[in-house]
Amino acid sequence: MDDYALSFWIYMGVMSVFIGSTLKKFLASHVSAVPSLVAWLGATLLVERLCAMCMPAVLALVAFCATCWLYSLLAAPSPVLPVEGKAVLITGCDSGFGLATAQRLDAMGFQVFATVLDADGEGAKLLRNICSPRLTLLQVDITQPQQVQQALINTKAKLGMKGLWALVNNAGVCVNFGDAELSLMSNYRGCMEVNFFGTVCITKTFLPLLRQNKGRIVTISSPSGEQPFPCLASYGASKAALNLFINTIRHELEPWGVKVSTIFPSAFKTGQSSNTEYWEKKYQHLLQNLSPSLLEEYGEDYVMETKDLFQKHAKTAKEDLSPVVNTIVKALLSPQPQVRYYSGPGVGLMYFIYSYFPLSISDKFLQKLFLKKKVIPRALRKQNELNHIKDNNNDIISNNNNVTSKME
Template sequence: MDAPGGSLGWPWAGAAARALLPAALGLLCVPALGAAGALLVFSGTLLIFSAARPPAALPAAGRAVLITGSDTGIGHALAKYLDNMGFIVFAGVLNKDGPGAEELRRTCSQRLSLLQLDITNPTQVKEAYLKVSEKVQNTGLWGVVNNAGILGFPADGELLPMSTYRHCMDVNFFGAVEVSKTFLPLLRKSQGRLVNMSSMAGGIPLPKYAAYGASKAALSMFSGVMRQELSKWGVKVMNILVQPKPICSLMTVTAGIQGTSELWDKQEKDLLENLPAAVRSDYGDDYLQELKSYLVRLPAHCDADLSPVLKDVLHALLARRPHGLYTPGKGAYLPLCIFCYFPVWFYDFFISKLFSAEPVPRVLRTAEAGNGNL
């Protein structure tokens, strides 16, 4: 069997060139073509390089991978996908008796094992570690995919209760760190892969996602530090900024992460109960009601095709020289590139146009009406 980190794949210099050349070309074109023209050059160059990605080289058969959050959404689809590719899959689920777990039992091979795994429960994380260790024994665990996550109630950062910030951090960051730290001895034994499913909202600021985005930004930074520290052990760490389609109001999720209508009602109640009267008055009840309507409409804004995400995870697990950062989907890198390589005012203008149809707080509507009468 080929050893991890073999000679095939892109050399470091080639990877650096692919990352720096589009940025250099874009910046050089700014004086002649302006920001818009430079952006087109930048995007076109990135498309050319991304099309040249080499195929995965390592075999999947016999490699064991743990996936958290496999009840629904990306985790559920990924468990099926990797099982079909020949991996030995450990699918962590919140409810071993739930419909998602039952479907995995029914549709996947006997290689797949279900684990009761609430990543915010240290006891369940430890129990999962013991069960995985018993099965993989001396071969170790090839991969951990930290996929489990929650969205929370999307609203202005001023409106969100502290409980939402804490809950997002508990699941999206602390839970992923707990799983990573627990299973790292098995990854070091196999010189395997740690894949963290982050979000474009953790790489660029997006309105309404202060809590969610902050938790995913923390996860992205954790990924970067782990990538540096674990390289001496032969463990490769990848960060995947999920964005199912280029221009999506959320840019991050598919079915499952946004929760249920019952959860939305609870979160809405929590938000209203913790909102100071003056703040509620300034924003207006109709503005607050629109927030829930936005959440209900959310799935319609996101691409149901998960294949770009699944293929990038597969590449991260099997490529001899995987990328440190993945942005699945055509053009998914564009908002990140604008944020990284263009002035902040230009990025804010770009985002403001994307969210131009959003409701306006009551006080600001009143002020606009007053100015219009002058």
């Protein structure tokens, strides 16, 4: 009995490691590693059947797992392309991912063209102070075609006969605040102007230089462009439009040898997200511009809770931007870059649930993950109160009728 129990626990332990490794591989790479995932699952089932038929197969399974583990330790790292002679244009380098990426690529030896909104801002000053003379700052508002064209002229003058190796589409804004009905039309237009039209403009403008070098386009998108995050309608819609554009040109540019990748980060502290004053201004601006009837139906406390939840979510976001910067570097230097990258804690699990679970479960997961709202709109509260009073009255009438019937 003891021998059987020992064999059973060895079997369970090894199978747990094996299946856990399979799930970890799947969550880390999602769609990009489907063939290898199928192979892992097939091997798991095969070994499981062998173990079920005869316990000595457990020893074979242990040996197999040990071999796989040793191979993963000793296997050569994935090859990367050389950095020398490669030029990269990065948009939105005033702060966040753009600023961090510009610093990293410059330190690696890339010739970096970093676009900023404010050439005298803190981000621009930092890049001037710590980066090499190879880095070129370009003051560009990507929503202004004239400025984008001037950036192309300046970039060509610096590159000479060289083409551009890569464009990193990082510039973006999230001016969304509140439910879709409460979001101002200026929010929708603001997000579309920067996240979609601006990115389309700069991508189209620099494509001739990228085609010349058979280069890369790397775009920072957002899971909210594919999943229905509460209170992110305008931002998510702009990213959804961007995703479709990028996927379309990915097919169209394949004959030219230009490789296109999209990165979907989890929550990180970027831009004004951790600025309390920023959220307060957004809140006051929304209150001043909402129609009185709409504000009456939702209630000021409902809007205030949304603001507080956005602030709370921003505080829990990761400060270390290196996971996204590392992913950008992979997309730039991998001989065969992935079409999609998922960067940051939890994003792989989120996509797994969204892709393979019923909508009822994935929707609840997103609501719990992002904004856990407790306050309901004022009009619904009043309706619930009326229904409650009505139900109580019905109960009283029903009880009176029962008493009358008994007396009769």
